[in-house]
Amino acid sequence: MWKAQGFYSSVRAERRVTLLRGRRDGLEVTLPEHAVEHALDQLEARLASQPGFYSGSAAVANFGDAVPEAEVVERLRCILACAGVTLRALTGTSEAIAEVAARGGLEFESHPQVKLSAAARSLVADFAGARQDIAERRSRGEASVPRQRLDGKQSRQTALRLVEALPSTLYHRATLRGGQVLHHTGNVVVVGDVNPGAELIATGDVVVFGRLGGIAHAGAAGDPNARIYAVELLPTQLRIATYIAAERGRVRRTALPPEAALVRDGQIAIVPLERLADVSADNVPS
Numbered sequence: 001m002w003k004a005q006g007f008y009s010s011v012r013a014e015r016r017v018t019l020l021r022g023r024r025d026g027l028e029v030t031l032p033e034h035a036v037e038h039a040l041d042q043l044e045a046r047l048a049s050q051p052g053f054y055s056g057s058a059a060v061a062n063f064g065d066a067v068p069e070a071e072v073v074e075r076l077r078c079i080l081a082c083a084g085v086t087l088r089a090l091t092g093t094s095e096a097i098a099e100v101a102a103r104g105g106l107e108f109e110s111h112p113q114v115k116l117s118a119a120a121r122s123l124v125a126d127f128a129g130a131r132q133d134i135a136e137r138r139s140r141g142e143a144s145v146p147r148q149r150l151d152g153k154q155s156r157q158t159a160l161r162l163v164e165a166l167p168s169t170l171y172h173r174a175t176l177r178g179g180q181v182l183h184h185t186g187n188v189v190v191v192g193d194v195n196p197g198a199e200l201i202a203t204g205d206v207v208v209f210g211r212l213g214g215i216a217h218a219g220a221a222g223d224p225n226a227r228i229y230a231v232e233l234l235p236t237q238l239r240i241a242t243y244i245a246a247e248r249g250r251v252r253r254t255a256l257p258p259e260a261a262l263v264r265d266g267q268i269a270i271v272p273l274e275r276l277a278d279v280s281a282d283n284v285p286s
Contacts, residue, residue: 020046020181026058027085027180029076036072040079047083053197055084057179060109063092073104169204176200176214185221196236205229215239218261228261233270243268 020029020043031039047054059080061073068076068090077087089107090097101108170184171191178197182188187204198214200206203221205228212230217239219226224241238245238261245261245268258273271279 020183026060026088027054028060028062029080030062030064031066031068031076032064034066036066036068040072040075043076044079044082047079047085052084054179057084058086058088060089060091061087063090063094063097065093067092067094067096068100070100070103073100073106077104170202175210178214202226216261224263229258229273230260231258232256233259233261238268240268 020027029043031043061068061076073087073090080087087106089109090101090104091109095110098108098110168184168186170182170186170188172182172189173191175192176182176190176194176198178195181199181201182190183201185203187207188200188202189207189209190200191209193210194200194208194212194214194216196213199217200208200214201217201220203219203223203226205226206216206218207228208216208230210230211232212228212235214235215237216228216230216235218228219241220239222241224243226240228238228240233256236246240261240263243263243266260271260273260276261268262271262279263269264279269279
């Protein structure tokens with residue numbers, strides 16, 4: 001039996017500045033360019049809240065454009081080691097990180113540099129010229145952008161309206177092993193199995209083309225209409241928005257039909273995909 005068990009407090013944790021995500025070869029820790037010490041505090045608190053969850057993994061630390069001090073790298077190494085995680089390499093956009101990695105006995109993974117084409121570089125120059133033109137107009141007390149007139153009358157301007165951006169989808173084509181984590185703002189699609197000990201967290205839907213045996217959290221930003229789909233749904237735990245459901249002795253059959261998990265009547269319900277269209281707020285298959 002699946003029952004709602006309360007609020008999942010890590011929704012707020014998704015707003016942290018430190019990002020811990022799974023990779024095919026282990027974990028990646030992304031640290032901000034500023035407030036690194038605060039970010040390390042957050043990372044340490046999160047790892048301490050899940051003792052042993054990431055044990056045995058190797059990690060790559062991504063510092064972006066920043067070049068970390070040796071003391072920062074050493075503290076990061078100690079924080080990860082306390083959780084059973086080995087710091088394997090450093091990465092970032094600056095080649096100077098390679099020297100820091102070498103001094104610490106770590107590998108260095110270079111990031112591909114984005115090079116602008118001649119057309120793109122001309123756009124950069126055009127934007128610079130446009131900014132200068134706007135500044136000159138403002139200094140003369142004129143409007144930033146000249147308004148066109150038709151037949152001596154001011155033209156009617158098109159009304160502006162806010163268009164909400166649709167959530168993106170993270171497509172992951174590999175099996176997630178125990179200890180690996182995927183976080184994404186949007187939908188998550190996994191083509192492969194999600195083994196026990198692995199974790200999926202998405203603000204949208206979670207779709208697994210394989211066996212879902214780990215933890216899945218859909219609607220992590222509070223959307224109760226999010227759903228979790230899997231070809232074989234045998235999770236350790238399911239979470240949708242603020243609802244949590246744990247495995248309670250489901251019978252494993254030789255051939256499980258594809259299923260979906262959704263919130264109905266204050267709890268998480270499991271529905272075969274073939275009956276999903278029949279589900280409504282007042283009609284939940286037992």
